Amino acid sequence: MPGCLVISGLQWGDEGKGKVTDLLSGDADLAVRFQGGANAGHTVVVAGRRVVLHLIPSGILNPSCRCLVGPAVVVDPETLVQEIASLRTLGVSVSPDRLLLSPRANLVLPWHRRLDQLREAHRTSGRIGTTGRGIGPAYEDLYGRTGVRLVDLKNPDRLAARITEMLPERNALIRHHGGDPLDRDEVLAPCLAAAEFLGPFIRPIEEELTRALDQGRRVLLETAQGTLLDVLHGTWPFVTSSLTLAPAAFPLLGIGIPASFGVLGVVKAYTTRVGEGPFPSEDHGPLGQALRDRGQEYGSTTGRPRRCGLLDLPSLRHAVRANGVTALAVTKMDVLSGLAPTIPVVRAWQLGGQTLDVLAPEAQDAPDLAPVHEEWPLWEGSLEGVRRWEDLPSGAATFLERLAAALAVPLVLVSTGPGRESTCLLADPWR
Numbered sequence: 001m002p003g004c005l006v007i008s009g010l011q012w013g014d015e016g017k018g019k020v021t022d023l024l025s026g027d028a029d030l031a032v033r034f035q036g037g038a039n040a041g042h043t044v045v046v047a048g049r050r051v052v053l054h055l056i057p058s059g060i061l062n063p064s065c066r067c068l069v070g071p072a073v074v075v076d077p078e079t080l081v082q083e084i085a086s087l088r089t090l091g092v093s094v095s096p097d098r099l100l101l102s103p104r105a106n107l108v109l110p111w112h113r114r115l116d117q118l119r120e121a122h123r124t125s126g127r128i129g130t131t132g133r134g135i136g137p138a139y140e141d142l143y144g145r146t147g148v149r150l151v152d153l154k155n156p157d158r159l160a161a162r163i164t165e166m167l168p169e170r171n172a173l174i175r176h177h178g179g180d181p182l183d184r185d186e187v188l189a190p191c192l193a194a195a196e197f198l199g200p201f202i203r204p205i206e207e208e209l210t211r212a213l214d215q216g217r218r219v220l221l222e223t224a225q226g227t228l229l230d231v232l233h234g235t236w237p238f239v240t241s242s243l244t245l246a247p248a249a250f251p252l253l254g255i256g257i258p259a260s261f262g263v264l265g266v267v268k269a270y271t272t273r274v275g276e277g278p279f280p281s282e283d284h285g286p287l288g289q290a291l292r293d294r295g296q297e298y299g300s301t302t303g304r305p306r307r308c309g310l311l312d313l314p315s316l317r318h319a320v321r322a323n324g325v326t327a328l329a330v331t332k333m334d335v336l337s338g339l340a341p342t343i344p345v346v347r348a349w350q351l352g353g354q355t356l357d358v359l360a361p362e363a364q365d366a367p368d369l370a371p372v373h374e375e376w377p378l379w380e381g382s383l384e385g386v387r388r389w390e391d392l393p394s395g396a397a398t399f400l401e402r403l404a405a406a407l408a409v410p411l412v413l414v415s416t417g418p419g420r421e422s423t424c425l426l427a428d429p430w431r
């Protein structure tokens, strides 16, 4: 039985990973973020209360679950302080006992945000549509070996020296993009302010993580973004700057690959994308609009309207393969209830005279890509409150069976609403 479960998004993010992680953290010992930063927006709805998490793992609302932030997460200290403070105002206990931040994690600094936003604003073509959270520039500094890390917050002299050393080069870039240069204090002061607050949370995570895994405790690894946003295996260059695939969790966390682990692939019952880039099954007509309205498809981080479209089985097969998905969670089924008698689903793509059952990311914007549709019946009646497979309308059950069969992965969880309770758990996902 795997003591380790990676929650992985199989589309372009926003599949409902936060909801699934929160639900499963009820009997998990640890929930861990291993990549990305505050570009993520993971929504958890508990007792009608909506909480959006950006940097803290979505297990934080379950008091028995401890939360770790790994070294490959890029941490915006100001955002993190605000996130902890707003959770505390909701009565959630966020103490250094429950939340550990890896000292090796790189910081997102004001110059990263400024450069991200300037580059996006000044690109006439090829805009990525980033979240503006400084993610790309922060990862450039990590891999360029010029970043500042959380551990540096514990040593103000070293922190000041590093910022002083880096500032002129960063300001030259900012000026190159037509922006206003930053003062040293604009960068240093927020770091120093956050340093005192965050200090007690900054502690190595590897020992706790490996101990939990060795003892067979339940560890959830919560991915941010989704497969098609992976910097190598997504729709490059319209991607984020981190590895988002489930197996990347282990090297990114600095632990060995466990003898057994599961990968729970989270799929929205249709497809959405926020930002620019190819999206061949996008629907620009009334169906796309209806999905956006009914699914409340507006970004959890930026509020931007999400682009909406059809379920794309060949892209999902790429995601299943790339992540090594062992079980499936399907979310937002309620959005499809009564939408229409049937909905088209992309069964295959035709390209260059070939029929493709698996769509590689680089083929996503091929000009002659043509969908092979299949009409899947929908169902009448609300899914609200449905918590057992037997209580699903038969049309919904058939839809889910077809999806699981098309991806050849067992279905273990169906989400029928944003709330924690609106879930059918069909099998133990830890098995």
Ligand code: GDP
Binding pocket: 009, 013, 014, 015, 016, 017, 018, 019, 040, 041, 042, 043, 044, 045, 295, 299, 300, 331, 332, 333, 334, 335, 415, 416, 417, 418
């Ligand atoms: P994440 O980034 O993968 O965690 O997903 P987001 O939180 O960005 O976006 C998912 C949105 O759908 C959030 O507003 C959730 O509250 C909501 N949601 C999740 N599951 C369901 C569901 O089954 N039905 C409905 N109607 N909303 C859901």
Ligand code: IMO
Binding pocket: 009, 012, 013, 014, 015, 039, 040, 041, 042, 128, 129, 130, 131, 132, 133, 134, 135, 136, 223, 224, 225, 226, 229, 238, 239, 240, 241, 274, 275, 276, 300
């Ligand atoms: P969660 O974890 C959806 C998208 C941005 C943009 C691209 C690059 O909530 O699923 P970045 O700011 O990372 O440089 O932007 O990636 N993007 C997301 N889209 N959900 C996310 O996270 C995303 N994080 C980044 O919209 O297209």
Ligand code: MG
Binding pocket: 013, 014, 015, 040, 041, 042, 043, 300, 301
């Ligand atoms: Mg999101």
